[in-house]
Amino acid sequence: MLFQVGGQGTRPTFFEMAAAQQLPDSLRAALTYSLGVFALRRPFLHKVLDYDDEFFALLMLVLETHSLRTTDASFSESLYGLRRRSVKIRASKNTSNKESNDRLHRSGLEKRQKVLSVAFLVILPYIKSKLHSIYNKEREARLQASLWGNDDGRLGDTDFLLDQAETSPERIQASSEAGSSMLDLKRKIKAIIGACYPWIHATNEGLSFAYQLLYLLDATGYYSPGLNVLGVQVCRATGQELMDSSSRISKIRSRERERLRGPMWLKAIQRGMLSCIYTTLDYAQTGLIAAVFFFKMMEWWYQSAEERMSAPTVYPPPPPPPPPKVAKDGIPLPQDRSLCPLCTQERVNPSVVGVSGFVLCYSCIFKYVSQYKRCPITLMPATVENIRRLFHDL
Known part of the structure; x- marks a missing residue:
């Protein structure tokens, strides 16, 4: 029940519905990222990024309208072989009271349901995105005001638009009042959105989660509240429906060509534009996703190459420095390395001379360095501060 991966029956699995619902958001993120990368080389694309909500809403409006008109499914649902069906409740008359349960009758979408589906798929997400951006700006403004105060030292919009030498005081006062009233109205609207949007967002997310959980548990046939409001359920398309979709599209397009009016040259131009x-539209569904996938693959490829080129070169460790040589007039080293060169006895409290690295008895090297100010073996200048005790035997 929880994992209907086998795809039995006409009811889509939870994973199919979740993938179809998340596809527009993933597609928008990929398109925005792709445009951002291209904008680094073509600055005019920054204007498109400034109106990314409107650009994506217009794109999805065209794709969703075409998909609902030809396949009775949204853009993402048609990609997964799903179709929308209108649910009508019919009561059986020839059955007893105990058996007179309502039966669901599924049919094609009505025109009203297609229009409302476009509104739920395009307009409502656009409004939600704009409200979310306004809420984020309002929250940042409140945070900035709490940290730095409301006085930011900036001039108002009406303080520098009018020249007092050429404008009468009455016009200046009237414009300033109109500008201040508009600013106050905008601030109030933003404050209302900032206060109400978290509750609206939490309610929407809670209802969506409840419907998805009920759909997963097979307690309802509606995956989202919007489908329940529309009275529409999503079903798998049958083989005959998939085969008839091309003929249906050709009939719709032939009727559109027959409606063309005007002289022959105008009809030829209109037919070329329609073609x-x-x-x-025919290649938008697969072409758009394939283009984004190809771009992401190429970006990953070149990014990996750049990382390999910019990676720091790992050099082998340098060889150790050669040991210091024994001076010609210095004390020779004994054959047994465990003996002290000064007293020729086994080292007691071994200590090292920092300037040369040789190890001797602490008392021997301390007396020698204090008297001669040099290493007894290499004759390099040294002080008692260069002597370090070794505690290797602890």
Whole structure:
């Protein structure tokens, strides 16, 4: 029940519905990222990024309208072989009271349901995105005001637009009052959105989670509240429906060509434009996703190459320095390395001379360095501060 991966029956699995619902958000993130990368080389694309909500809403409006018109499914649902069906409740009359349960009858979408589906798929996400951006700006403004105060030292919009030498005081006062009233109205609207949006967002997310959980437990046939409001359920498309979709699209397009009016040259131009539009829409579903996938693959490829080129070169460790040589007039080293060169006895409290690295008895080297100010073996200048005790035997 929880993992209907086998795809039995017409009811889509939870994973199919979740993938279809998350596809527009993933597609938008990929398109925004791709445009951001291209904008680094083409600065005029920054204007598109400034209106990314409107650009993506217009794109999805075209794709969703075309998909609902031709396949009775949204753009992402048609990609997974799903179809929307209108749910009508019919009561059986020839059965007893105990058996007179309502039966669900699924049919094609009505025109009203297609229009409302476009509104739920395009308009409501656009409004939610704009409210989310306004809420974030309002929250940042409140945080900045709490940290730095409301006085930011900036001039108002009406303080520098009018020249007092050329404008009468009455016009200046009227414009300043109108500007201040508009600013106050905008601030109030933003404050209302900042206060209400968290509750609206939490309610929407809670209802969506409840519907998804009930759908996962097979307690309802509606995956989201929007589908319940529309009276629409999502089903798997049958083989016959997939085969008839092409003929249905050709019939719709033939009727559109027959409606063309005007002289022959105008009809030829209109047919050429319609052919371009039809070709674009036919390959928009797979072409858009394939283009984004190809771009991400190429970006990963070149990014990996750049990382390999910019990676720091690992050099082998340098060889150890050669040991210091014994001076010609210095004390020779004994054959047994455990003996002290000064007293020729086994080392007691071994200590090292920092300037040369040789190890001797602490008392011997301390007396010698205090008297001669040099290492007894290499004759390099040294002081008692260069003597370090070794505690290797502890």
